[in-house]
Amino acid sequence: MAVFTFDMEANREKIQAFRSFIDDNRLRKGVLMPVLQDAQSRFGYLPKEVLEIVSKELRVPMSEVYGVATFYSQFTFIPKGRHDISVCLGTACYVKGVETVMQALERELGIKAGETTPDLQFSITPTRCLGACGIAPVIAIDGEQYGNLTPEKLKATLDKYR
Structure with a gap:
């Protein structure tokens, strides 16, 4: 299986917009799911670096973030091809x-x-x-x-x- 590298610098603007989304929604009940959905939509998949941002910003253990992301089939950890x-x-x-x-x-x-x-x-x-x-x-x-x-x-x- 190919290993894909997420380029933080190339995605800087998307990451800033994503952090703003988290800030705007952090007080919502059950915010983890909408945040993961936004990340999937914004980046096309859930790279490890983005999951780490979610964990840090929401103060949710990485194991919980990963647990939710792996439970639902709508999420993928591999970018889709063209x-x-x-x-x-x-x-x-x-x-x-x-x-x-x-x-x-x-x-x-x-x-x-x-x-x-x-x-x-x-x-x-x-x-x-x-x-x-x-x-x-x-x-x-x-x-x-x-x-x-x-x-x-x-x-x-x-x-x-x-």
Whole structure:
């Protein structure tokens, strides 16, 4: 798995705005969840450095911040790639062979489901259902659906985004 470095200096303005959000909301009951949601929205993921800011500013132990962030599936500790590939894992897609499509996707990109390529170009996001059972197996890249996929068709589909 790739290791991503959060650049504090490059994100200085976002961090200042985030600290202001915390200041404006610190007295709210149950503030930790909205603060984590704001961080996720603002930074695209929850880097360790941002979790440390949350812990320090809210005076909440890091273990509690991390506990909440790991409990809810809406939070991620890995930045999303420029192109997010949702892979439908619903029943129809499984029956039609999505497992071989997923294996081909992982081989092609050199990452596993739930990961992001080191160049931050692609992420693979397993999804319960994309609601396109009639064209199974299906993936969505940045929301655009591609159905009746085979491992052979996958490379041409990805090439549109490279």
